[in-house]
Amino acid sequence: MLFQVGGKGTRPTFFEMAAAQQLPASLRAAVTYSVGVLALRRPFLHKVLDYEDEFFALLMLVLETHSLRNTDASFSESLYGLRRRSVRIRAKKDDTRLKSSDGIHHSGLEKRQRVLSVVFMVVLPYFKSKLHSVYNKEREARLQASLWGPTDERFDDVDYFGGGGNPLFSRGGTDAETSVRTSLTKKIQKIIFACYPWLHASCEGLSFTYQLLYLLDATGFYSVGLHALGIHVCRATGQELMDNSSRISKIRSRERERLLGPLWLKKLQGALLSCAYTMLDYAQTGLIAAVFFFKMMEWWYQSAEERMSAPTVYPPPPPPPPPKVAKEGIPLPPDRTICPLCSQKRANPSVVTVSGFVFCYACIFKYVSQVSSLDSYS
Numbered sequence: 001m002l003f004q005v006g007g008k009g010t011r012p013t014f015f016e017m018a019a020a021q022q023l024p025a026s027l028r029a030a031v032t033y034s035v036g037v038l039a040l041r042r043p044f045l046h047k048v049l050d051y052e053d054e055f056f057a058l059l060m061l062v063l064e065t066h067s068l069r070n071t072d073a074s075f076s077e078s079l080y081g082l083r084r085r086s087v088r089i090r091a092k093k094d095d096t097r098l099k100s101s102d103g104i105h106h107s108g109l110e111k112r113q114r115v116l117s118v119v120f121m122v123v124l125p126y127f128k129s130k131l132h133s134v135y136n137k138e139r140e141a142r143l144q145a146s147l148w149g150p151t152d153e154r155f156d157d158v159d160y161f162g163g164g165g166n167p168l169f170s171r172g173g174t175d176a177e178t179s180v181r182t183s184l185t186k187k188i189q190k191i192i193f194a195c196y197p198w199l200h201a202s203c204e205g206l207s208f209t210y211q212l213l214y215l216l217d218a219t220g221f222y223s224v225g226l227h228a229l230g231i232h233v234c235r236a237t238g239q240e241l242m243d244n245s246s247r248i249s250k251i252r253s254r255e256r257e258r259l260l261g262p263l264w265l266k267k268l269q270g271a272l273l274s275c276a277y278t279m280l281d282y283a284q285t286g287l288i289a290a291v292f293f294f295k296m297m298e299w300w301y302q303s304a305e306e307r308m309s310a311p312t313v314y315p316p317p318p319p320p321p322p323p324k325v326a327k328e329g330i331p332l333p334p335d336r337t338i339c340p341l342c343s344q345k346r347a348n349p350s351v352v353t354v355s356g357f358v359f360c361y362a363c364i365f366k367y368v369s370q371v372s373s374l375d376s377y378s
Helices: 012-037 043-050 052-071 075-079 094-098 112-149 174-215 224-229 240-259 263-301 305-307 361-377
Strands: 082-085 231-235 349-351 358-361
Touching: 012 043, 012 075, 052 075, 052 082, 052 112, 052 263, 075 082, 112 174, 112 224, 174 224, 174 263, 174 305, 224 231, 224 263, 240 263, 349 361, 358 361
Parallel strands: none
Antiparallel strands: 082 231, 349 358
């Protein structure tokens, strides 16, 4: 499944490179949207959304490693029929110079370049995403403090377990460790809040500079990472695609020959390898279909006029202190993410409009159904 945008020669156009670079972001949005919809019916999928960065990084690690191993291209570049070529070896013979107008000889990727390509495409974006989330949380906290004042009183510091006397749970020496850990976390967040904008601006400025130079045909490197690795992205010819298919089939047949063990174990391992190869080969088509479906749903449910007329969203006001529990009542858990009914981390959180408390959707639905049925019998 290949898309050709246009252009002549082996050098890709700017639009091909831009489309290949933006594809992972669209893929992540599509995967997140799909998992979010499925989580409405399957609450256990909320754990995937809680670790969205790690889940997507693991997915891209598998896809990028498989693509670089088989096609010498990233997952998105292989979709557009592009290949990565090393430019460290320059041509020295006259006949080779005639074939290459810029005097550069392209060769296959080395193992080191493949590993570093995975680092630039998966590991660095993962850390950037984590830093961006920390920066956004710190910015929202400061904006909330400027609007509603500092929230010094923590949820778990309020004495709602008893009637003003001694608490039922004594923390002992853990308070000092918690305070040290909290102060260290706050210092790290302040450092990230101060340094991340400059780091982000520098990365975006370098990226814009390389893209502008590539658009003006002043350089053959589309990004800083490609320049650091000494890699050019070129179009794959028809002969290269055919050779690559035969090379992949030879590698896979060689891997099947290396299987050890009795005959039934070899057949089982061969079947598992065939399933893994099939899933990885058709993952490209399936994920692109998911991106297309996501874009269609986004266009369907959200028009441009709604985005233009959307009001400014301010952070919500801080919650009021928790009410005191009755003598025979059930105390609220000290952790805000715990459901008061099942005492587990909330899955598919749902708020009760009468009280404002948040429970698991399944727990509160079951509880309200039981109470309403008892009221009907009485």
